[in-house]
Amino acid sequence: MTQELDDFERKVHLLLENITSREREKSLSLENQQLQQQIQQLEKKLNLATPPSPKEGKSANPKIFAKWDSYVVAAGFVMALGYGTYKSVHSIAAGFHYHKAIDLYYDDSFKEAIDELTQVIDNDPEHVDAYVLRGSAFELTKKYDLAFKDLNKAISFDPHNRCALQFRGFAHYSLGNMDNAISDLSEALEPSTYSSNFNCNFSGTEKIRSYKKRGQCFFRQGKYEQAIKDYTSAIDVTKRYSSDFLLPDRYKFYRPELYHLRGEAWEKKGDLKQSRDDEKRAKELGYHEPEGSSGE
Numbered sequence: 001m002t003q004e005l006d007d008f009e010r011k012v013h014l015l016l017e018n019i020t021s022r023e024r025e026k027s028l029s030l031e032n033q034q035l036q037q038q039i040q041q042l043e044k045k046l047n048l049a050t051p052p053s054p055k056e057g058k059s060a061n062p063k064i065f066a067k068w069d070s071y072v073v074a075a076g077f078v079m080a081l082g083y084g085t086y087k088s089v090h091s092i093a094a095g096f097h098y099h100k101a102i103d104l105y106y107d108d109s110f111k112e113a114i115d116e117l118t119q120v121i122d123n124d125p126e127h128v129d130a131y132v133l134r135g136s137a138f139e140l141t142k143k144y145d146l147a148f149k150d151l152n153k154a155i156s157f158d159p160h161n162r163c164a165l166q167f168r169g170f171a172h173y174s175l176g177n178m179d180n181a182i183s184d185l186s187e188a189l190e191p192s193t194y195s196s197n198f199n200c201n202f203s204g205t206e207k208i209r210s211y212k213k214r215g216q217c218f219f220r221q222g223k224y225e226q227a228i229k230d231y232t233s234a235i236d237v238t239k240r241y242s243s244d245f246l247l248p249d250r251y252k253f254y255r256p257e258l259y260h261l262r263g264e265a266w267e268k269k270g271d272l273k274q275s276r277d278d279e280k281r282a283k284e285l286g287y288h289e290p291e292g293s294s295g296e
Contacts, residue, residue, distance in 0.1 A: 094124035101133060110137040128157045128164075136167040139174065147171045162188045166210050178217045185214040208234045208254050215261065224269040231262035256287030 101116035117134040120127050135150030148171060154164040169184030189210050215230030235258050238251040263278030 094120045094127055094130070097123070098127070098130055098133075101130070105133060105137060110141050113137050114141075126157060128154050128161060131157070132161065132164045132167065135164065136170075139167055139171045142174070144171050144175055163206065166206060169210070170213060173213055173217060178221055182214055182217045185210050185217070189214070204237050204240070204251055207237050208251060208258075211237065212254070212258060212261070215265070219261070219265055219268075222268075224265045227265040228262055228269070231258050231265065234258050235262070252285075256282050256285040259285065260287050260289065 097116045097119040101113045101120065104110075104113035104116060114134055114137050117130045117137070120130040121134070124130070131150045131154035135147045135154065138144070138147035138150060148168065151164045151168040151171070154161055155168070158164070165184045165188040169181045169188065172178075172181035172184060189207065211230045211234035215227040215234065218224070218227035218230060235255060238255050238258070259278045259282035263275045263282060266272075266275035266278060
């Protein structure tokens with residue numbers, strides 16, 4: 001993790017802890033001028049903050065950017081406090097536990113993340129993001145019944161929640177339910193699917209992951225042309241942000257595997273030249289095939 005991210009994380013944690021502590025003593029209100037001033041000062045600092053550079057060797061990986069995004073979300077939560085959006089002790093406690101859960105989730109500490117998210121839900125039973133993230137954590141730990149329960153709950157609150165649809169699609173894939181997985185992933189990728197929840201409208205990372213997983217579904221079904229189309233769409237998303245002045249080439253880490261997967265699909269389709277070209281490109285980008293992998 002970069003020094004910049006460490007510093008930013010520390011600032012957000014300290015302020016959230018400070019706000020949570022104050023809220024226990026006094027209900028937050030628009031008249032709390034001192035707290036509002038503190039939040040406004042943080043807002044200015046966050047506007048000047050810069051994300052970790054993707055050129056910093058081992059730190060340059062998708063999780064770093066995902067964690068950076070989580071701090072931006074947390075900062076938005078803190079700023080919302082200053083404008084009186086969250087006024088109850090329970091809402092603030094839920095936000096604090098949710099921020100901690102994001103850290104744990106992206107550090108692959110799924111059991112601990114689930115514990116934090118359970119506290120979020122205890123404080124705010126309609127916290128859609130918590131159900132989505134806990135559902136994903138259950139899916140990643142192969143607790144599929146619990147994953148479906150949480151993701152279905154999130155979708156009941158927000159029927160167009162793209163992240164919930166995506167993670168439910170991942171769970172269906174893991175259980176071999178390709179048709180259901182394709183259905184959920186297709187709805188998540190549909191441009192007209194727009195969640196009322198700001199935090200669950202797709203980033204480039206989520207589009208890449210959904211195209212890749214749907215491509216793998218089609219591969220398993222022997223629909224190689226459709227698999228190739230999805231892998232190509234995922235590759236295109238990785239290139240779309242290559243000139244981003246703030247986060248140049250932030251999605252390049254996905255490209256090697258995507259070229260490899262598309263190469264496998266070309267081979268199954270019988271186009272050996274395209275397959276060799278993609279496999280060559282994958283190796284040039286640093287792809288190393290894990291043992292026992294095929295279209296997965």
